[in-house]
Amino acid sequence: MTDATVSPTDSDELPLSLRGPAPVAAVVGYGFWLFLLSDIIIFSALFATYAVLSKETAGGPTGPELFDKGRVFAETICLLLSSFTSGLAALAVQRSDTRATYSWFIVTMALGIAFLVLEGSEFAHMASEGAVPSRSAFLSAFFTLVGTHGLHVLSGLLWLTVMLAQIARFGFQPMVRRRLFCFGLFWHALDIVWIGVFTIVYLGAH
Amino acid sequence: MATNTQEPTPDSGETPHENARSYFAGLVFALILTGASFWASSTHLVYAPGIPILLAVLAIAQMGVHLVFFLRISSAPDQVNNFLALVFGVFVVGLIVFGSLLIMTNLNHAMMPTMKQLIQMQR
Numbered sequence: 036m037t038d039a040t041v042s043p044t045d046s047d048e049l050p051l052s053l054r055g056p057a058p059v060a061a062v063v064g065y066g067f068w069l070f071l072l073s074d075i076i077i078f079s080a081l082f083a084t085y086a087v088l089s090k091e092t093a094g095g096p097t098g099p100e101l102f103d104k105g106r107v108f109a110e111t112i113c114l115l116l117s118s119f120t121s122g123l124a125a126l127a128v129q130r131s132d133t134r135a136t137y138s139w140f141i142v143t144m145a146l147g148i149a150f151l152v153l154e155g156s157e158f159a160h161m162a163s164e165g166a167v168p169s170r171s172a173f174l175s176a177f178f179t180l181v182g183t184h185g186l187h188v189l190s191g192l193l194w195l196t197v198m199l200a201q202i203a204r205f206g207f208q209p210m211v212r213r214r215l216f217c218f219g220l221f222w223h224a225l226d227i228v229w230i231g232v233f234t235i236v237y238l239g240a241h
Numbered sequence: 242m243a244t245n246t247q248e249p250t251p252d253s254g255e256t257p258h259e260n261a262r263s264y265f266a267g268l269v270f271a272l273i274l275t276g277a278s279f280w281a282s283s284t285h286l287v288y289a290p291g292i293p294i295l296l297a298v299l300a301i302a303q304m305g306v307h308l309v310f311f312l313r314i315s316s317a318p319d320q321v322n323n324f325l326a327l328v329f330g331v332f333v334v335g336l337i338v339f340g341s342l343l344i345m346t347n348l349n350h351a352m353m354p355t356m357k358q359l360i361q362m363q364r
Binding site for chain 2: 061064065068069072073075076079080082083084086087104108111112115116118119122123126129220223224226227230231233234235238239
């Protein structure tokens with residue numbers, strides 16, 4: 036019996052080694068998931084650095100003096116809602132509903148931009164008080180960790196812009212669907228990293 | 242133009258209706274847990290030294306909510322590979338974070354001058 040004669044209904048009873056190659060969508064999803072996990076491991080190193088250095092202020096401003104919990108709460112809600120709307124957009128992609136896809140992705144993008152504007156104003160406010168990365172080990176670690184997350188959000192927004200252009204150009208082709216699926220995974224993973232940021236950096240400061 | 246070409250996406254095992262319900266449930270749980278975290282960080286109702294542990298529990302719970310309801314990770318048979326990779330990732334993250342903290346705390350302790358050295362420094 037060759038693989039070509041195996042019907043899809045039989046495949047569940049076959050041993051894993053005889054089932055043949057997995058569908059492209061499953062392989063792409065798995066590969067991107069591995070990338071995300073390695074990205075999270077990079078963040079874990081930055082978190083460990085921050086946790087070690089968070090008290091080393093070198094006589095400069097400390098976390099509780101600099102952090103504004105109200106603004107952080109607004110950033111958190113922006114990112115959480117954008118994660119939710121990107122999920123709704125993914126459902127619209129499944130239904131091949133172009134209008135809903137565009138609408139939810141544009142809402143996602145607006146919330147992502149709002150997050151970056153809030154974060155940018157926070158950084159500008161800190162810099163105006165002399166709290167720049169070179170001031171102390173604490174501030175170096177802070178800007179590296181929070182800045183890396185911010186850069187991830189920015190690159191996610193650029194990716195989403197490209198994907199919107201691809202939907203306009205190619206429609207919901209399998210290739211475009213797979214990329215949109217990976218974008219969804221990326222965006223949700225960024226929100227998971229942000230949970231660590233607001234808990235350890237902002238709420239853990241005392 | 243093949244705008245309606247259907248290919249099974251990795252999460253197409255359920256109906257869109259069930260998926261939408263999952264996202265809504267995830268949003269509600271995440272909002273509750275986020276609110277609880279911000280409340281816990283500034284309340285005086287909780288024994289103060291216990292607050293970091295409470296925050297850690299709330300954060301881990303919210304990460305779990307995001308993984309299950311947003312990223313749709315489960316221990317279902319078709320997700321074994323994803324799940325195993327996640328478990329390994331969590332293991333490495335734990336090693337890096339707790340290992341670094343443990344080593345650096347020990348180092349700080351070892352670098353602390355002893356009383357004898359302090360007296361010598363004052364001379």
